[in-house]
Amino acid sequence: MAQTNRRTSRRSIYLKLRQMVLTLELPPGAALSENELAASLGVSRTPVRESLILLAQDGLVQIFPKIGSFVSRVDPAQVADAQFLREAVELASLDALPSELDASVVAELRDNLGRQQRTRLSLEEFFELDEAFHHGLMRLGGHGNVWTTVAAAKGHLDRARRLGLHENVSPAVFADQHQEIFDAVVSGDLALARTAMRTHLRAVFSDIERIRTHSPELFATGSSSVPVRRNVVVWE
Numbered sequence: 001m002a003q004t005n006r007r008t009s010r011r012s013i014y015l016k017l018r019q020m021v022l023t024l025e026l027p028p029g030a031a032l033s034e035n036e037l038a039a040s041l042g043v044s045r046t047p048v049r050e051s052l053i054l055l056a057q058d059g060l061v062q063i064f065p066k067i068g069s070f071v072s073r074v075d076p077a078q079v080a081d082a083q084f085l086r087e088a089v090e091l092a093s094l095d096a097l098p099s100e101l102d103a104s105v106v107a108e109l110r111d112n113l114g115r116q117q118r119t120r121l122s123l124e125e126f127f128e129l130d131e132a133f134h135h136g137l138m139r140l141g142g143h144g145n146v147w148t149t150v151a152a153a154k155g156h157l158d159r160a161r162r163l164g165l166h167e168n169v170s171p172a173v174f175a176d177q178h179q180e181i182f183d184a185v186v187s188g189d190l191a192l193a194r195t196a197m198r199t200h201l202r203a204v205f206s207d208i209e210r211i212r213t214h215s216p217e218l219f220a221t222g223s224s225s226v227p228v229r230r231n232v233v234v235w236e
Contacts, residue, residue, distance in 0.1 A: 013043060014051035021060045021071055022158050023124060024166075028218045032061065032069040060155050064226060074159050075220040076208055082157035086150055087201050090134065093141035094193050097185065101140055109136045109182055116175040126171045127162065133178050137185065157204065163218065164207030174200070 017037070020026045032052065038045045052069050055061035059078060063069045112133050116126065135147045165171055177200040184193035212219050 009043065010047045010050050010054075013041060013047040014054050016041065017048075017051050018055060018058070018060065018155075021055065022155060022162070024159060024162050026071050028071055028073040028159065030071045032071065034069070058155055067226070072156075073220040074163070074208075074218055075156050076160075076212075077220075078156040079160045079204065079208065082154040083201065083204060085153055086157065087198065089143070089146055089150055090138065090197060090201065091194055093138045093143045093146075094185070094190060094197060096141040096143060097190070098142070099188075101186065105136055105140050106186060109133060109140075112136065113175070113179055113182060116171070116178060121171070123162070123165045123171065126174075127165065130171075130174065130178070133182075137181070140185070160204050160208055163211050164204055167207060167211055174203075177203075 017026070026032070034045045034048050034052070038048045041048070052061050052063065056063050056069075059075070060072050061069055062072050112129055115121075116129050116133070121129075131151075135144060138144050138147055165174075168174075177196065181193055181196045181200065184190075184196055208219070
């Protein structure tokens with residue numbers, strides 16, 4: 001029982017820290033103190049240390065001996081890889097759409113689009129609706145279960161997407177793109193749906209280039225980049 005509780009604790013701490021990284025609460029490049037994280041989460045250092053190791057395996061944390069642990073900076077190469085996977089899967093799912101769409105899923109998507117248009121919607125609320133919308137489209141194509149695999153592979157991509165949302169005055173442009181994709185799907189215009197989906201998913205690349213011009217410290221510059229200790233830890 002004690003071993004089971006320990007695994008449960010480590011899993012919950014891992015998921016909490018992962019979410020803090022993905023939502024930018026722990027921003028790219030931030031130094032991580034095991035003591036401070038343990039105190040804020042109300043746990044001992046052990047599950048925090050174990051969780052950081054798991055996050056390092058995910059590519060979301062970097063651990064440098066004798067220097068410290070840091071949130072990985074957003075890696076454009078990993079963003080591109082995750083984007084390639086996501087685009088391939090979502091376009092393939094569109095190709096698999098049946099001639100008669102599931103009315104209940106269509107209704108869910110229509111309701112989702114209505115909620116995306118609400119005023120005073122927080123960025124995280126919009127992000128959750130965005131994820132549910134794309135998952136719903138995959139369910140229409142009969143491949144909803146694949147979403148878990150896609151979601152697990154897109155940590156760097158999701159951080160880049162959130163940075164892009166923070167850059168935009170309003171997420172309305174993305175909501176409009178979702179509406180265009182949905183309208184094409186329900187009207188049976190697969191060619192338009194594919195084109196609109198591809199344009200929508202690739203918008204993250206221009207977001208990265210725009211953000212990198214004024215905040216280069218958020219992005220990885222190469223595998224040899226290592227923080228060094230001076231009076232404070234800085235990235236070289």
